[in-house]
Amino acid sequence: MKHFEIGLNAVIYAVTEDEPRVLTVLDEGLGSDSPALAWGRLDPVGDRTLELGLRRWVREQTGLELGYVEQLYTFGDRERAPAAATEEARLFSVAYVALVWEEEPPGRLATWRNVYDFLPWEDWREGRPPILDRLLVPHLRAWASGRPTPRAAREERIEITFGLGDAGWDEERVLDRYELLYEAGVFSQRHAAQAGDGMALDHRRILATALGRLRGKLKYRPVVFELLPNHFTLLQLQRVVESLAGVRLYKPNFRRLVEKAGLVEGTGKLHGGTGGRPAELFAFRREVLRERPASGVGLPSLPAPTA
Amino acid sequence: MKHFEIGLNAVIYAVTEDEPRVLTVLDEGLGSDSPALAWGRLDPVGDRTLELGLRRWVREQTGLELGYVEQLYTFGDRERAPAAATEEARLFSVAYVALVWEEEPPGRLATWRNVYDFLPWEDWREGRPPILDRLLVPHLRAWASGRPTPRAAREERIEITFGLGDAGWDEERVLDRYELLYEAGVFSQRHAAQAGDGMALDHRRILATALGRLRGKLKYRPVVFELLPNHFTLLQLQRVVESLAGVRLYKPNFRRLVEKAGLVEGTGKLHGGTGGRPAELFAFRREVLRERPASGVGLPSLPAPTA
DNA sequence: TCAAAAGTGTTATCCTTACACCCATGT
DNA sequence: ACATGGGTGTAAGGATAACACTTTTGA
Numbered sequence: 183m184k185h186f187e188i189g190l191n192a193v194i195y196a197v198t199e200d201e202p203r204v205l206t207v208l209d210e211g212l213g214s215d216s217p218a219l220a221w222g223r224l225d226p227v228g229d230r231t232l233e234l235g236l237r238r239w240v241r242e243q244t245g246l247e248l249g250y251v252e253q254l255y256t257f258g259d260r261e262r263a264p265a266a267a268t269e270e271a272r273l274f275s276v277a278y279v280a281l282v283w284e285e286e287p288p289g290r291l292a293t294w295r296n297v298y299d300f301l302p303w304e305d306w307r308e309g310r311p312p313i314l315d316r317l318l319v320p321h322l323r324a325w326a327s328g329r330p331t332p333r334a335a336r337e338e339r340i341e342i343t344f345g346l347g348d349a350g351w352d353e354e355r356v357l358d359r360y361e362l363l364y365e366a367g368v369f370s371q372r373h374a375a376q377a378g379d380g381m382a383l384d385h386r387r388i389l390a391t392a393l394g395r396l397r398g399k400l401k402y403r404p405v406v407f408e409l410l411p412n413h414f415t416l417l418q419l420q421r422v423v424e425s426l427a428g429v430r431l432y433k434p435n436f437r438r439l440v441e442k443a444g445l446v447e448g449t450g451k452l453h454g455g456t457g458g459r460p461a462e463l464f465a466f467r468r469e470v471l472r473e474r475p476a477s478g479v480g481l482p483s484l485p486a487p488t489a
Numbered sequence: 490m491k492h493f494e495i496g497l498n499a500v501i502y503a504v505t506e507d508e509p510r511v512l513t514v515l516d517e518g519l520g521s522d523s524p525a526l527a528w529g530r531l532d533p534v535g536d537r538t539l540e541l542g543l544r545r546w547v548r549e550q551t552g553l554e555l556g557y558v559e560q561l562y563t564f565g566d567r568e569r570a571p572a573a574a575t576e577e578a579r580l581f582s583v584a585y586v587a588l589v590w591e592e593e594p595p596g597r598l599a600t601w602r603n604v605y606d607f608l609p610w611e612d613w614r615e616g617r618p619p620i621l622d623r624l625l626v627p628h629l630r631a632w633a634s635g636r637p638t639p640r641a642a643r644e645e646r647i648e649i650t651f652g653l654g655d656a657g658w659d660e661e662r663v664l665d666r667y668e669l670l671y672e673a674g675v676f677s678q679r680h681a682a683q684a685g686d687g688m689a690l691d692h693r694r695i696l697a698t699a700l701g702r703l704r705g706k707l708k709y710r711p712v713v714f715e716l717l718p719n720h721f722t723l724l725q726l727q728r729v730v731e732s733l734a735g736v737r738l739y740k741p742n743f744r745r746l747v748e749k750a751g752l753v754e755g756t757g758k759l760h761g762g763t764g765g766r767p768a769e770l771f772a773f774r775r776e777v778l779r780e781r782p783a784s785g786v787g788l789p790s791l792p793a794p795t796a
Numbered sequence: 797t798c799a800a801a802a803g804t805g806t807t808a809t810c811c812t813t814a815c816a817c818c819c820a821t822g823t
Numbered sequence: 824a825c826a827t828g829g830g831t832g833t834a835a836g837g838a839t840a841a842c843a844c845t846t847t848t849g850a
Contacts, residue, residue, distance in 0.1 A: 186493050186533065188581065224565070226493065226579040232565040256563040256583050258531070258539040272533040274495065274581075276563050417828075435813065437830075442811095458828025459820035724801075742840065744803075749838095765801025766847035 190236045191277040191385070192220045193254065193392040194246070196294065197409045198285050200421045203294040204389060205244070209382065217295060218382035219277075219389065220244070236278055244292050250281040250408040254392055262384045279392045281408035295379075297393060298428075300386055302378045304356055304393065305428045317376055318363065319344065325366040353427055356394035360387060397427055404445055407466040415453050415461035416440065445470055497543045498584040498692070499527045500561065500699040501553070503591075503601065504716045507728045510601040511696060512551070516689065524602060525689035526584075526696065527551070543585055551599050557588040557715040562698055569691045586699045588715035602686075604700060605735075607693055609685045611663055611700065612735045624683055625670065626651065632673040660734055663701035667694060704734055711752055714773040722760050722768035723747065752777055 194205040206217035222239030229235030237248050254277040263273040285294075298305040302313050322344070326336035343358040345351035363369065364387070368377050380386060399405055400423060409422050416437050424431055440446055446464040454460035501512040513524035529546030536542030544555050561584040570580040605612040609620050629651070633643035650665040652658035670676065671694070675684050687693060706712055707730060716729050723744050731738055747753055753771040761767035 186495050188493050188495075224579075226567075230567045232563070253562060255560060256539070258583070260533075260537045272531075276565070415829085432814080433828090434815090434830075434832095439812090454821070456828070457822065457826080459822095459830080461829055722802090739840080740801095741803075741805095741842090746839085761848070763801070764799080764849065766803080766849095768802060 185271050187271045187273045188224055189273065189275045190222050190224055190232065190239070191257075191275045191388060192222075192236055192240055192248075192280055193277060193389060194220055194240070194248070194280045194282060195297070195392075195396070195409065195426075196282050196285065197422045197425050198294070200425050202297040202425045204297050204300075205246075205292055206295045206381070207243075207292050209291075214382035216380045216382045217293070217385075219385045220292065221275075232276055233278070236280075240280070246282060246284070248280045248282060250405060252279050253277075254279050254388070254395060257384060257388065259384075264383075275388070277388050277392070279396060281405060283409055283411060297389070299379045300381060300389055301356065301360070301393065303359065304353075306351065306353070307424055307428060307430050313377070314344070317373060318368065319346070321368050321371075321373075322362065322366050353429055354394050354397050356390045356397065357387070360390035393426075400426060404466070404470055407445075410466075413449055413451065413453075413463040413465055416446075416464060417461060419446070419464070443470075492578050494578045494580045495531055496580065496582045497529050497531055497539065497546070498564075498582045498695060499529075499543055499547055499555075499587055500584060500696060501527055501547070501555070501587045501589060502604070502699075502703070502716065502733075503589050504729045504732050505601070507732050509604040509732045511604050511607075512553075512599055513602045513688075514550075514599050516598075521689035523687045523689045524600070524692075526692045527599065528582075539583055540585070543587075547587070553589060553591070555587045555589060557712060559586050560584075561586050561695070561702060564691060564695065566691070582695070584695050584699070586703060588712060590716055590718060604696070606686045607688060607696055608663065608667070608700065610666065611660075613658065613660070614731055614735060614737050620684070621651070624680060625675065626653070628675050628678075628680075629669065629673050660736055661701050661704050663697045663704065664694070667697035700733075707733060711773070711777055714752075717773075720756060720758065720760075720770040720772055723753075723771060724768060726753070726771070750777075 192205070196203050196205075205220050207220055208215070209218045209221065220240060220243065222236070222243065224232060224235040225238075229238060233251055233253070236251065240246055240248055256274060256276045258272070258274045260272065262275075303311050303318055305311055319340075322340045323337075326333055326340060339362060341347045342349065343355050343362050363377070368374065369380065369386075374380070381389065396405070406419065406422055406426075410419060417433070419440065420431055420433065420436050423436075445467060447467050449463050449465055451463045452460040453463050499512070503510050503512075512527050514527055515522070516525045516528065527547060527550065529543070529550065531539060531542040532545075536545060540558055540560070543558065547553055547555055563581060563583045565579070565581045567579065569582075610618050610625055612618055626647075629647045630644075633640055633647060646669060648654045649656065650662050650669050670684070675681065676687065676693075681687070688696065703712070713726065713729055713733075717726060724740070726747065727738055727740065727743050730743075752774060754774050756770050756772055758770045759767040760770050
C-alpha cells in the first residue's frame, strides 16, 4: 500500500411528507449489500474544485442538480475500508452534505431512504423512541458494567450522551451516540438488526456526522429553506425543521420566531384543502443571506407535557 | 497528472503576551520564501488515523505534543499548487486546527508569528484598524465601480462582509473578508505588502478559515482553556478570548458570564505583582466537558464608546 | 496619593416560554 | 356542530447590557 485513493461522498437530504430522506445507492463494488451513500470520484484534471466535481458526478449519476452544498468532514481511518482494498491503497472520503427540494425520481440505482431507518433512536417527534429502553440503554449498561476501572467513566458517558441525567437529550450529539453504540458493540451482535438498518463501510457514521451538523446548523443559518419549495406555509416549514431536529416544536412561538427574524415574507396567497383554515403562503426572504447570514431557525422547544 | 498527493496542514495556535500566534515554517520545497503553515505527510501504513498522523509529525518536527485538535477543512482546488507541481499530481491538504499552551521553543525551522501579521484588518482591539480606511475599503470600492452590472452586487457584498452598513462588523466572517480582498486583487498589486504579510500557497486562506472557525467555536465550546495554564486569572482568560476574537470585552459582565456558566472554579490562591489588587487564580472545571459541552465563553461586547 | 487592576450591585431592556384564546374552513 | 389547522395576545421569568461604585495592591 503506497498510494492514495480519494472518493467524494454526498449525504443528500430531502424532506418529503414530513420525513427526512437520504439518497442511497446499492453498490456491489463496495463489497456489501447494504445501502451506501452516493459516491463518486474526482476527475483530477477536469474538476477545478472538489465541490464542482461532486456536483458533476451527482448530476451524471442521478440527474439531480444540487443547490446547497457544504463540506462535512474528511474520513481517512486506516480500517475504514475492507482489508483487501487496504492492501492496494489507502482510501479517503471527503464527505459533503447537500440539501435538495425536488422529489426527483432518482436514477435507477438510487433510492430515497428515511434517515431514521438508520438512526431510529434519533427521532423523538412521537416521544422517546421505544428502542432506547427496549434495547439500547440496557445494552449500554451491560457493556459498562463488568470491568471495574472504566466503569464509572463509561456510565457517565452513557448518561450524558443519551441524556439520562438532568441535562436531558441534546439532539446535536448524534455522532457521540453513534460512536458509543458502535463501541459498545450494538451493531455487531445478534440483535443488530433491531438497532436500525446498516450501511456499507462507515457510511452510517458519515450519516450520523451529517445529521448532527445539520441539526446544529439549523439553529444559526437559514438552511431549511433549501428543502422547501418557493412558497410554503409556516406549518410546512415547521414540519421540515422538526423532521431534521427530531423534535416537536411549539407552533405559536415558532411562527413568531421565524417572522421576527425576518426570515420569511408573506405572499398574499392562501393554501387551502388541508382540512383547516387556509394558511398564508410564505416565501424565504433571500436578502437575509446577505444581511445577516447568522440568522437561523431557533428551536423553541415544546413545553413539557402537563400529564 | 493522474494520482493524488495528500498533505496534512496544522494551524497551531498559542496565545502569548495577549497576542495570538501561529506556528509557521520556512519551507523551500514549497517554492516560496514566505512563511508556511506547519505541514507533514501521512504514513499510509503506520498512521491509523489522520489525526494521529498529524500528532506524530508535529511531535517529530517540533517536539510539540498537541492537546486539542480539530479537523478544519480539506482543500483541493486544482490551482492551489504551482502549475509545475500540478503536472505530476493533484495536491490535497487536510487542514487541522490545534491549540497549545506551552510556549515551547519551536524546532529550528519553526517560528511563532502573530496571527494579525497576516490578517491585520481582523484586530479591532484597539479600535477600527486604520488599514481598512487607508487601503482596503478604497481598493474594494474602486474594484466594485467600473463594470455596471456586478457593481451593485459587489458594493453590497463589501458593505456586508466589512460591516459598513448598520449591521456592523461580524468578527466571524474572516474567510469572507479574505476572499473578497483576494478577488479584488489586494494581494497581487503594488501595495500588497501593506496589506499584511503573505504566506506560501493558499496558507493564508487556510489561516483565515481557521480563525473564523475558532472565533465561532469560542462562543459555544470551552476551547479557550486549551490556550491557558492550569491556573489563571479571569483577566488572563479575558485577554485570550479578546486576542482571538479581535475585540475588547467588558470586564464585569465577562466575569459574571464565565462564572455563571460554571466554567471555572476559584482556587483559593492569589496572583499578585501585576500592578493592582491581586487576582484570584481560577481553574477550568473540566467536568463541564462532560456535563454540558455546549457551553462556551460568550462575547458580551463592549458598550459603544460614549464619545 | 494615585494609578491600576479586582471585584460587586443594580437597573433597564430584550428575548423566550408558556398558556389562553379567537378565526376560518371542510365534513 | 366540531375537528383541524391558522393565527394573536400577553404575562412571567431569565438573560444581557450598561453604568455606578467599592476594594486592594504597588509605585
